Amino acid sequence: MTDTTAAPDELEASIEVSTSPAQTWALVSDLRRMREWSPQVLRTFIPGGPVRLGSRMINVNHRGALVWPTTAKVVRFEPHTSVAFRVAENRTIWSFTLEPTDGGGTRIVQRREVPDGISTLSNTLVGVAMGGVPTFVGELRQGMRQTLERIKAELER
Incomplete structure (x- = not known):
C-alpha cells in the first residue's frame, strides 16, 4: 500500500491485488x-x-453521528481501466484506476483530484464540523487505505 500526495488538496493511495484487471x-x-x-x-x-458514463449518484456519508448527503455524476467510465465521479457539493473527483502488473495482477489507484479547487462551502463546513482541513484530510487518507484494503480482501478471498 502506498500513499502519495500529488498536490496539497489531491490525494492518492494504491494497492496491488492478485486478480486481473x-x-x-x-x-x-x-x-x-x-x-x-x-x-x-x-x-x-x-x-x-x-x-x-453520466450516471447520477446520491451518497449518504457519515463521520460518527454526523450524517450528510452528496450528489455526484460519473465523469469517466473506461472498462477495465478507470471509473471516476465528480461530487457536486465540493467539486472533487474521486476515481479508481486499474493498472496491470507483471505478475498478472492489478494495481488499484484511488485518487481524489481537485481540478477546480474545493468549494468554499465545503471548506467552511469541514472547518466548522470536522476539525479543520488537515484533520479531515488525514481521515480521508486513512479511509482511502481502508477502502483499498477492503477491496483487496474481497477480491482475494
Whole structure:
C-alpha cells in the first residue's frame, strides 16, 4: 500500500491485488457497493440501472453521528481501466484506476483530484464540523487505505 500526495488538496493511495484487471473492474466499477469498502459511505443510490458514463449518484456519508448527503455524476467510465465521479457539493473527483502488473495482477489507484479547487462551502463546513482541513484530510487518507484494503480482501478471498 502506498500513499502519495500529488498536490496539497489531491490525494492518492494504491494497492496491488492478485486478480486481473477484468476481475478487479467487475468489483470497483460497481459504485453501489462503496459502503462495503469506504468507512465514510453509509449508502449509495444510483438510479437507472448499471453504472455508466453520466450516471447520477446520491451518497449518504457519515463521520460518527454526523450524517450528510452528496450528489455526484460519473465523469469517466473506461472498462477495465478507470471509473471516476465528480461530487457536486465540493467539486472533487474521486476515481479508481486499474493498472496491470507483471505478475498478472492489478494495481488499484484511488485518487481524489481537485481540478477546480474545493468549494468554499465545503471548506467552511469541514472547518466548522470536522476539525479543520488537515484533520479531515488525514481521515480521508486513512479511509482511502481502508477502502483499498477492503477491496483487496474481497477480491482475494
